[in-house]
Amino acid sequence: MQEPVCYENYPVSIVIASNLLSLLMYVIGVYLVYQLWQVLVIPYLLFILLLEYRLLSKHCVDCYYYGKTCAFGKGKLSGKIFPKGSPERFCSMKVTWKDILPDFLVFLIPVIAGIVILPGTFSVVILALVIILLVLGFAGNALVRGRLACRYCKQKETGCPALAMFEKKA
Numbered sequence: 001m002q003e004p005v006c007y008e009n010y011p012v013s014i015v016i017a018s019n020l021l022s023l024l025m026y027v028i029g030v031y032l033v034y035q036l037w038q039v040l041v042i043p044y045l046l047f048i049l050l051l052e053y054r055l056l057s058k059h060c061v062d063c064y065y066y067g068k069t070c071a072f073g074k075g076k077l078s079g080k081i082f083p084k085g086s087p088e089r090f091c092s093m094k095v096t097w098k099d100i101l102p103d104f105l106v107f108l109i110p111v112i113a114g115i116v117i118l119p120g121t122f123s124v125v126i127l128a129l130v131i132i133l134l135v136l137g138f139a140g141n142a143l144v145r146g147r148l149a150c151r152y153c154k155q156k157e158t159g160c161p162a163l164a165m166f167e168k169k170a
Helices: 012-036 038-062 074-081 087-092 097-120 124-152 161-166
Strands: none
Touching: 012 038, 012 097, 012 124, 038 074, 038 087, 038 097, 097 124
8 A cells, every 4th residue: 555645744634633632632732631629730731841842842842743743843943942852862852652651641640540430429410521531541642643743744755753652573
């Protein structure tokens, strides 16, 4: 089967779909954390902002899509905020589960909050949001990355550490 054509700049529809997934997870996450303990919302939001800052300043600056529209629109944003890095550094990075654990915590922390809430005050809404967050976090991310982002990414031609980690060995 022929590989799909890579995008030089991703269509806006993919950027919107990719970011809607993240935004929806953030909103549900804030709601669940708020329901557990309102004071935790600020640290949770700061955690999300820190992860976004880390991505833009440490990874996007070295990516092929720096200054361009990647599947998440962050290459263009990074190009407006941070100086260009080194594409060689991007290609030589090794990504491990330890590196991506914080990204999983963005939705797992609220899932845990929801699970903690449920026994004390059972709520169909909380249960539904926990389930939705799990589906979005695992299946939603896999779908966005597999079908919309990574599939058309030009960075994979020169080397992508995440692709190397998740790629199925033949």
